[in-house]
Amino acid sequence: MATLADPEHQFSLLPHPAPTADAVREGVLANPGFGTHFTDHMISIDWSDGLGWHDATIGPRQPIPMDPACAVLHYAQEIFEGLKAYKQADGGIALFRPEANARRFNASARRLAMPELPEAMFIDSVRRLVEIDKAWIPAAEGSSLYLRPFMFASEAFLGVRPARQYKYLVIASPAGNYFKSGAPAVSIWVSQYTRAAPGGTGAAKCGGNYAASLVPQAEAIERGHDQVVFLDAAEHKWIEELGGMNLYFVFADGSLVTPPLTGTILPGITRDSVLALARDEGLTVREERYSLDQWREDAASGRLVETFACGTAAVVTPVGKVAGHDGEFVIGSGGPGQLTQKLKSRLVAIQRGEAPDPHGWVMKL
Ligand SMILES: *Cc1c(COP(=O)(O)O)cnc(C)c1O
DSSP states (O other), X not given: OOBOSSGGGXXXXXXXXXXXXXXXXHHHHHSOOSSSOOOSEEEEEEEETTTEEEEEEEEEOOXXXXXXXXXXXXXXXXXXXXXXXXXXXXXXXXXXXXXHHHHHHHHHHHHTTOOOOOHHHHHHHHHXXXXXXXXXXXXSTTOEEEEEEEEEEOOBOOSSSOOXXXXXXXXXXXXXXXXXXXXXXXXXXXXXXXXXOTTSSTTSOBXXXXXXXXXHHHHHHHTTOSEEEEEOTTTSOBEEEESSOEEEEXXXXXXXXXXXXXXXXXXXXXXXXXXXHHHHTTOOEEEOOOBHHHHHHHXXXXXXXXXXXXXXXXXXXXXXXXXXXXXEEEOTTSSOOHHHHHHHXXXXXXXXXXXXXXXXXXXXX
């Protein structure tokens, strides 16, 4: 059994015996959708108490044999990441801030009482999967190869304690436009459910947070909206984030506000990138609480002109309408705002290697 003292050279490679035929793959890449098609390979690394990380493989993507007592099935000890590989303007391939995903993965691991994965091993695993499946990266504008590193408790036992065995896997899925409707601006529903409470797991990227958000999200869809927005758990007053995206508010004076990272919202890498890009533009960005009442009032008075959501999957998405139990309001013209579009173009241009990268965010493969 190979342990991973030197992760650089410890992956065993098992190429897929029957990879997807070129014509079939090209068909998928012409219209990839989101999260429904997968590449031929996956990365797998095991961890156990005593051995640490071992048995790193790149092999065919396949089902994982699982004992019915597998700990993750009972107490949901699971975390994940999401990042993208982009075709570059010069024909190359690049990852966007993978070291930030590696750091956040370990922050999530600590909160869920799971072992940390050395950052170099995280980045190496992602790079290797992209390299072996690079034929799966769609080239069209707005498309990419979505990478999903994740870790779960794989020990077979029933008992409430941190597991003594884990599996880390990386899978990849070609991605087109995230929102099926392709709508220029989304409509969001203010939920009466909450996503995260102070002291909870809101800042960790764990599957459990998403399980809890499905009923509110379904309610939003049922009422004809695209996404749900959550308020804080303590006062039910302050805007936190969407189910899987952070929020920015844009004011008529050109300044921006985004909710602060107090432990109940997910520290988005897109959020952090937008913050830096807006400051590069000379704009004032405040990380401060913003209430639903203020949002409604500012949208009505014209003090607030745009709102957008941001996250890796959908990049930057304008919010056109907000609805809740006590009525609805429109943001700006109800369509995509100017600054939203500008920041989105700036970010996408850096990701695709079409603009200078002053912050060193792009990792070319
Ligand atoms: C992943 C995620 C985000 C966005 O994070 P990015 O790093 O920008 O993709 C925002 N909110 C939640 C709840 C998330 O899980």
